[in-house]
Amino acid sequence: MSFEIAQITVRKGKAHIPTFGVMPSGNSINVEPVHVVDLDAEQVVEAFEKNRAHGNPRLPSLEQRELCGSHSAREELPRAVGTTGKPAH
Secondary structure, X not given: OOOOOOOOEEEOOEEEEEEEEEXXXXXXXXXXXXXXXXXXXXXXXXXXXXXXXXXXXXXOOOOHHHHHOOOOHHHHHHHHHOOOOOOOO
């Protein structure tokens, strides 16, 4: 399995490093596992090394409804990261 895609998201002092699955179309989506570590260079490098070790898994072709289920991604993301999803004023 190859390792082609990586991402880091920083939130509340933690680095979130998801695994990316790659579909036949070439599109990618976040899949488990997501490594969450402190913002420490050694911990971040170790998390990326873990992702590289298992690579970017190949996924079957998925329809949009299969990706999002019965919920809208616009509803799920704010809930997952602990925000309201409303713009700050």
